[in-house]
Amino acid sequence: MDDQCTRTRREMLAVGGAAGIGALAGCLGGENEEVDVNYDEFPDFDPLDPEYPQPAGRLIEEGFARASIEELEENFEPRDEPRYGRAPRDPETADEIIDPDPLVFAWTPGEEQQVYQEGLDPLIENISAETGRDVEVQVIDSYAAMTEAFRSERLHIARVAAGNVPFAVNMTGAVPFSMPYGDGTFGNRLWIITRIDNDDINTVDDLVGRDVVHTEQTSGSGHLEPSLFLEEQEGIVPGDDYDISFSGGHFRSVRGIYLGDYEVGPVAGPIPEVMDNDDEINAEELKVVWAGPFARPLGPMCYQYNLPEEVREGIKRAHFDYDYGGTDLYEIVNRFDTFAPIDYATHYDPVLQVHEEQGIEYIEDNLD
Known part of the structure; x- marks a missing residue:
């Protein structure tokens, strides 16, 4: 070329x-x-004891990018306090309460924001109706900017990626309260993907000595989880056994691997499915050479801790009391149809475990 x-x-x-x-x-x-994919050329797939490589198309069909919503309760031991860092804040005095109008709303930073704008309308309209406030949607281009907006109380409702939510909790007044999910599944599973016609990479051992593209430094499934679990489970130390580059996001990694600009890398499992549904890629042309040990929750919705109680309750009703199936939220935004109540200390404990193991400091220099 x-x-x-x-x-x-x-x-x-x-x-x-x-x-x-x-x-x-x-x-x-x-x-x-x-690409002609013959599943018979790959190991049989057992979700309880998977062998790799596996065609991404097969794992999507098997629902192995996510987990069932029942697992959200079954696989998480309740915790009274976060294992690492502080708990979300509560207002202690009336003087702390702010009463903004309009409420400012933001989605996760990233290239998909522009695509998702229209899809967020049903949720935005319900927040406005339930709180009696106008809602202004802002596009935020980085988690450093989102954290500063939360900290300065200029941002009041936002969806934060799972790997970044401890920064928001520990550095600002963000309170995680719900998680979006759809079609009875939740969360995402870390996948390491390459093109299906790449005969040189079939196991994680084949990563050694290569340039592997991660997504962003604060991403859970795109960087922190593979950095921890590859060493713990496979004896491979990212950064030592292979070189790391960063693409700037999960969509960019999947797109780059699909097109051959990158050879291999970790991504959130649902992203290839989303891009396949949007006709951006053909997921059958990708294969998975390793997957993480569990599916963890997606990034939660958060509100500013010191909003008036009636506003906080209205925000919750807009998320919990409506079925978004068949709306633009479902059709455009990752097929989300429902919001589940979550507990930060319990449901984001896997993220906090990774942060604790790696000694992550919740400071601005560690934000993308």
Whole structure:
């Protein structure tokens, strides 16, 4: 591939979306040849004792990117306090209460925000109706900016990625209260993916000596979890046994691996499915060479701790009292149809375990 084409591929990866991929057709040598996947050439799949590699398409069909919602309660031992860091704040005096109008709402930073804007309308309308406040949606481009907005009380409701929520809790007044899920499944499972026609990478041992693309430094499934669990379970130390580069997000990693700009890397399992549903990629052209030991909750919805009680209760009703199945929230935003109540200390304990093991400090320098 010539230098001009390489530059174009990098630029289009940053653009993202189906349009960006379509613009790469020339660099890919015209239309992609369809990959013929024969599942019989791979090990039989047992979700309780999986062998790898596995076609991503098969794991999507088996629901192995996520876990059933029943596991949210069955697999999490209740905890009174977080194992690491502080608990979410409660207002201690009336002087702390703020009463903003409009309420400012934000979704997780990342390239998908622009795509999701329309899909958030049903939730935004219900928050407004239940609180009696106007709601203003803001696009925030980084978790450092989101943390500062929460800390300065300019942000009042937001969805925060699981790997970043301890920063929000420990550095600001963010209170996690609900988790979106859809079709009876929750959370995501860490996958390490490569192209299915990459015959050089079939197990995690094949990562040694390579350049492996992680997503972002504060991402759970995109960086922190593989950094911990690959060493604990496989004896492979990321950063020592292989070189790490960062793509800037899960969608960029999946897109780059699919197009061949990156060779292999860890991502959140549901992302290839979402991109396949949106016709951005064909998930059948990817394979999974390793998966994490559990599915953990997705990033929660958070509210500012010192909103008036009636506003906080209205925000909760907008999440818990409505069925979003069949709405734009379901069709556009990761097929979310329901919000489950969550407890930060209990349900985000797997994230806190990773942070504790790695000695993560909740300071601004460690935010992306």
